[in-house]
Amino acid sequence: MKPAVELSPEDALRLNVLLAGGAGEIEAVRIDENNNQLYALTTRGEAKVPLHPVGRVDRYLTSVRELLGGHAMGSPGGYPVHLRRWTRMGQASAARLEALLKLGEPEAVMGVAHAPNLTDELARRAWWALPTMEIARTMLQHPAVRAGEMAKVLSDYLVEYLPFEEDPITAMNSVRAVMAAGRIEPEAARALWIKGKRRPHYLIGFLESAADRLPEALAARAVPAVATGAWREVLETNFSDNGQAWLEGALLALDKPPAHEAVYVLIELLRARFAAVREVAPSAELLAAVPLEIAAIQALAALTEDEAVAILVTTTAVGPLMRKKLASVIEPLLNHLRSLTS
Numbered sequence: 001m002k003p004a005v006e007l008s009p010e011d012a013l014r015l016n017v018l019l020a021g022g023a024g025e026i027e028a029v030r031i032d033e034n035n036n037q038l039y040a041l042t043t044r045g046e047a048k049v050p051l052h053p054v055g056r057v058d059r060y061l062t063s064v065r066e067l068l069g070g071h072a073m074g075s076p077g078g079y080p081v082h083l084r085r086w087t088r089m090g091q092a093s094a095a096r097l098e099a100l101l102k103l104g105e106p107e108a109v110m111g112v113a114h115a116p117n118l119t120d121e122l123a124r125r126a127w128w129a130l131p132t133m134e135i136a137r138t139m140l141q142h143p144a145v146r147a148g149e150m151a152k153v154l155s156d157y158l159v160e161y162l163p164f165e166e167d168p169i170t171a172m173n174s175v176r177a178v179m180a181a182g183r184i185e186p187e188a189a190r191a192l193w194i195k196g197k198r199r200p201h202y203l204i205g206f207l208e209s210a211a212d213r214l215p216e217a218l219a220a221r222a223v224p225a226v227a228t229g230a231w232r233e234v235l236e237t238n239f240s241d242n243g244q245a246w247l248e249g250a251l252l253a254l255d256k257p258p259a260h261e262a263v264y265v266l267i268e269l270l271r272a273r274f275a276a277v278r279e280v281a282p283s284a285e286l287l288a289a290v291p292l293e294i295a296a297i298q299a300l301a302a303l304t305e306d307e308a309v310a311i312l313v314t315t316t317a318v319g320p321l322m323r324k325k326l327a328s329v330i331e332p333l334l335n336h337l338r339s340l341t342s
């Protein structure tokens with residue numbers, strides 16, 4: 001296949017030397033289109049090749065990518081269209097994933113980030129090639145990455161740039177990814193929890209993935225002596241100092257969910273929190289000891305998202321307007337949570 005435009009002799013020479021291993025074996029490539037620079041991560045470090053476009057820059061860079069694609073994948077057309085579909089569907093082998101990182105294509109890097117067989121080493125290369133918040137969130141979904149050295153790198157980046165994230169749901173998902181990875185330093189976690197008092201959607205990640213190790217503890221409540229079995233376990237969990245902090249965090253988050261996704265996540269968290277007693281009747285003695293608390297737990301254990309869905313599917317509203325439409329669903333839940341806190 002003939003390239004879009006011929007590369008300048010200088011660029012062709014330097015690129016071919018690079019591809020031949022002159023700077024070490026290539027692990028990943030990125031192209032700075034604004035400054036016409038090609039960077040390569042190699043086994044010897046980082047290499048740079050200044051580009052000197054002839055004619056239209058976009059067509060010239062296409063030719064550069066065709067050269068990279070021919071070398072990495074045996075495909076003179078660069079990043080084949082069918083691979084866009086395959087990588088998004090997770091149908092690329094480990095060797096193919098390595099090759100995708102050598103194309104200088106952001107879409108190819110995103111495909112690697114989504115691949116089910118992503119490894120910590122491939123995550124390191126992908127992060128060098130395209131260090132964005134979306135890539136960090138995506139890669140932290142993989143168990144192999146969470147267990148590897150990249151987990152802390154990606155977590156630290158998400159926390160550092162969280163204040164610049166304007167979309168609350170994206171910010172919520174960043175915190176969820178960080179907390180699920182479990183590699184955030186205690187002081188950083190405490191600072192993030194405190195910020196969550198002003199941005200309650202931050203707290204959802206803590207409620208979901210750090211329920212037993214929150215950075216805050218509140219005054220515990222006494223568990224009635226008559227509580228036994230599953231009911232005692234649920235009461236001990238939620239009446240403990242950590243449990244009271246969890247409930248307080250849930251109160252704050254549920255009082256001001258920013259958009260639909262936050263509502264669904266919170267409903268599921270509340271339902272799961274009390275699921276152990278969903279089919280277990282409390283004893284008469286326990287019901288007499290803490291009737292409001294038992295009624296609240298039973299209601300939360302039986303919670304489904306059906307009522308919320310019935311409202312949310314009819315509106316695209318977010319923020320205060322969404323919360324107003326959901327008042328009939330949210331207010332009873334808030335009252336149940338208040339019954340369980342001290």
